[in-house]
Amino acid sequence: METPYNLASKRFHEFNAGIRVTKPNFDGSITLTNKGILLWASYAHYFDHEKVAEAAVVSRMLSEKENVLVVGGTWIMDDKTTVKARFDSRGKLVTLLHHKIKPKTCIKISSEFDPKALDRIPIIRYGLSLSKSERFPFSVVWSS
Missing domain, CATH: 2.20.220 (Glycosyl hydrolase fold)
Known part of the structure; x- marks a missing residue:
């Protein structure tokens, strides 16, 4: 409380x-x-x-x-790769693929699909995270 x-x-x-x-x-x-x-x-x-x-x-x-x-659900494929997905009652489906390249470097690919917006292209994001330390990470994200 x-x-x-x-x-x-x-x-x-x-x-x-x-x-x-x-x-x-x-x-x-x-x-x-x-x-x-x-x-x-x-x-x-x-x-x-x-x-x-x-x-x-x-x-x-x-x-x-x-x-x-x-x-939703999570599947840890191996020590480097995780797949996540979730679906909500509003009809939105979101997925994420997270893959570690090196201990502090990872690539993330996420997508979002809204069946109520079929006239628009689904959102797909690509991300690359580089981290020299946990306190000051650096990340780059591309969206389409």
Whole structure:
């Protein structure tokens, strides 16, 4: 539970509360955030010694009565390559391929497809991250 209090205004600025259950093969949580406006529930299940995972997140804006469902998965192919994908209830599909070339150099290719916007070309991004240190990474991203 988190409730920051501002002494100058004498008010609580936010109210966040939640519970999380963690086991070796799954994680689950329910969180109430943004002063009780957003209810968030998530579940992740790990398969094959954490090389494959699937997850689902349901969020509900209590003030607007809007639900959003997101399902996705991760597949760690080897020590250098990871593939991720997610699909939301609005119809958007997002994928990511992350490949380490060297210990601090990686290439990322992501794509985003929105079936509601079939008149537009899907977004594909290419990225190259070079990092000499964790504090000052350098990255380049190309989009088409």
